Amino acid sequence: MSVEQKTAREPCCSKLKMFLASMCFVFFAKAFQGSYMKSSITQIERRFDIPSSLIGLIDGSFEIGNLFVIAFVSYFGAQLHRPRLIGAGCLLMAIGSFITAAPHLFQGPYKYETTITHMSASNGTESILPCLTNRSLSQDNEIHTMEVQAECEKATGSSMWLYVFLGNMLRGVGETPVMPLGLSYLDDFSKQENTAFYLALIQTVGIMGPMFGFMLGSFCAKLYVDIGAVDLDILTINHKDSRWVGAWWLGFLITGGVMLLAGIPFWFLPKSLTKQGETETEKKLNVLEGEQDRFIPDNNKHCTPPNNPAPVPMAALAKDFLPSLKKLFSNQIYLLLLGTAFVQVNGFIGMITFKPKFMEQTYGQSPSRAIFLIGIMNLPAVAFGIITGGFIMKKFKLNVIGAARICISASIIAFISLIIQYFLQCDNSQVAGLTVSYQGAPEVSYQKNTLLSQCNIGCSCSLKHWDPICASNGVTYVSPCLAGCQTSTGVGKEMVFHNCTCIGESSFPYANMSAVLGQCPRKNDCDYMFKFYMGVSVIGAFLSACGATPSYIILLRSIKPELKSFALGMHTLVVRTLGGIPPTIYFGALIDRTCLKWGTKQCGGKGACRIYETGAFRNAFLGLIYGLYSLSYLLWGIMYNRLSRREKKLALKDQLKASEQECSAVSNGNMNAPSAIVKCNENPDQETTI
Template structure:
């Protein structure tokens, strides 16, 4: 392989790593961004979908016109735009003031002693009316708090989507043009395997930064009364976008030095040959390969924008007349809906269902699920190359992987932990199980005299294992200590669950889950990792089925349209409707600094699980049904092509009744063959 070919492969793999690194970090920071800007899951879904919106703006034109232009340089330009988007996402941190989380407890730096405060009595003036400021005050407060700063994140993520557009369609088509047909699956598998390391490191960076406080270096951490396990905690999400932007910017450098086209493998000419020798070689090739050289000459001729544009609509018509391509797009569309919804909210799912911290949930996804995906992708590529599977064989591998992963996913629906015990929300103050979406259930006889606000989420954990939404609602009379070490005493509501003389104290933070939840969580993660591996095994074979089902001159357009459709309808809507449905399972909403509903603090675990996993399972079931129909179509087309090839070999086309059936099949499928240019083997 020539040096420039190796350079392109290495550069493309690095770009795949860098863009995947940035994309995974964005996914891992969703929870932190949601909390920082106090927005619901449905709005965070819109922000997450802005990446695909950026793709939608330019993908069709980049895929079609980019194939005629300097593809490596277009990829380099895209990387620069991606880097600019990452830096723009981090900008709100520099423009906003310090993060102020909701709390009913004083954590002033001036409090430097163990002086007691009275939680139950300190909120007498804090009625529901007092919590709602007038319109003028609220407007001024929102302006000061920078409540609309999430728009910068939205626009930055859209820029990332625009910049990422040329990488896949132009990179893959450029690779397929110079590589041998039998080497393409292996090269793609290697590139995707290097690329999948990006999400792994992206999630690990997200996990690390989720433990670092958002305003690190500008606030006194001793005055903070929450830790990284608290649902109000916000990590240093902005720092990761500076890191990812720098990495993507570096990945763009090699593409500025690559040529417009590279010679096909096996036809490379030595660069050390003299000019006359090269001319002689070209002349010799023209004698034996007139068609190929004619095409090469045509490519070198300058093409005007009008000439490119007039063929765009006819090319689209030719492409979508290909029934296999159209059905594959629909199948991918359904599967990607389930995958995007799952990967966007899986960290939140692990937090709410299994009681894991945001940092640990992100870390486990990065260290367990993503390596399994990488191994699955390279395994699928190896199986194709080792057994020299054709289109039908590749389709069989893909559908088997899809069915296997669906079965494991269906089992995960029934794996669960009990709801966290929160007085007034998931259990009554007397300990009886209940799930209440009515905030009035937070009031009980034991805290009626405290005039507590029901809007605050400032959880305390009692020694009886129950969580109370605030020290006031726990009926606590006094407190000792400062910061994270604060302890509340003589809590009347805790006394209702305890025998006389037992400890009625509480500490800051939510109580941990029951011990058996850790064992259940390990079972869930084991099934999730195995399912990730099996699902990924079908990725490369499915991609090869797509490549071999389209005509050579439509390859870049087909890959671009696939990206456009799948990312538009499979990338934008899922985070929005998944987030909206998840919001419906919220039991306790946070309160914004200026009043109003903020981010959700606690979900109904069972409703969340059935909504989240049920929706994913349903989408994957539909994708499997579509794969079945697609496989039948592929087999039928391959049989017709085999019949045609057999008739050609025997030289009996149109010669007698024996070959009548073959001639009818050839005539019937001539148009299909011209549209698709499909090959019978990889």
């Protein structure tokens, strides 16, 4: 009795459950790491003064790392020690995260662009006028140019972003074995009816990683990049300013440490396990059969039990690589799954990469708040959607057709929520010379000369720098000089500018001619519209995630068991390569075209964009997403049609097989089945009809 109780309790702490727990943790860790990278995109872009198209390439380097090794890892790795390969991948991901943070150790202090450095103010007394004369401006420019050149000589160069690129690529290499080998390992040794639930559990725990990743990104975005090394009281910017750079490097050290811990359990797990539900007696019988098979000389010598697989030479695996690849890509269902996933991932990656920037530019949210809201609202909805999809699959025991229906329905309803987002818009931020004229007329311009007006034309202002101030009339001016300000009081973030002649030229009602540092906040109705946007966005995230687990089930059930790991690896390869690398680049390039004011690098040249035209940004950003998702629904329709045909053929084959078995029973003298006799007599006519 005690032995039976021991056998019954053993599955609760079985090695399969240990592997499942380890997979949950590593999915959490890699999602934690990857989402922090996404949340730090804006900070990295500003720190290295690079455009969105280049930051898209850096973000896509993760998929480039996957591209190099995933086909070989997923194919050859299935015959090797899968848990240890996953452990080695975790170690590489941790090292890649540490390399990503390395530029902070080599770069000097961050110098943000500002024109206020030419002014001196102390103890709240009035200081030199921002609106400079030609002579004083030229003298200051000579001194400033010498200072900049000296700083540039000390700097290690503007190519430090290559460390981020290489570190992110190494993370991609390390992440390669996790999904194809981990999921195939789990599917091989678990019951078929439990696979969907286990996948949903892993993905649900994994989605907690982005929640913590975005929350960590929000926290680090509020910390100044050189925290502890500079006096924060002398800064003239805060975390809401487009020139602010948070402590992006700190999060990579934390996520690297978590990933290092996540890889430890895999080094102690076995190469193979007992199939779930198999008793110890059955396992011993399989072992005895394996021992007996050693004495079978010729025709059965290759038959080995599942728990004692014979080692396969690498040369034989390499020889079978191309035939396996051909067999895999001759599966039309698999090809359609690849195409659908590739298109949808293009839209999703582009959306999630630039969504914080979209929220910042369209609704006036700070990067840290945008990242925080995504982490605490959108991602829990995604987690709940994933577990809901897995629960529906398990509860109703749906087949492949049922899984396809869930995927299509969830995707279409989520797409409707995306369309609604287009109409939840705010007006452009009022910036004199860019979105409105100095007189208050609506104006959108990409020309520098529109920054000049009669009120500032005698000030000899720089048109390159972005140093915004908010006037009492609610209009933002690109710099105190371009606002025609004559004096200033205060120091650091408390600095106030007075006697700004351009404020008086505006048609907007104003109380005085003063202005404060920073860009003006949006109108109150924009905050109201943003709440609607977040509500619709959360609903759409939940609905879209409901189809995640069913789509994996379609993939696993549409390929032969021996090609399962290889198919998952190729699926990841295609999706990561074609779905992960290009969208960040072309989304970023199209968004760059909507920039109204570019920043200036410390050593000269165009830096990161400071402000976008929100209408054009919205059209480019959402328009691309709409087009990609619409194409994916067309592919879903074709795939559903093929799945339906295949299921009908399989059902017909099962009927014919059952009929043959009944006829065989009749021919063997089983006269207790008169209905079978009738079917056998009618069988030739049925075959002719078919």
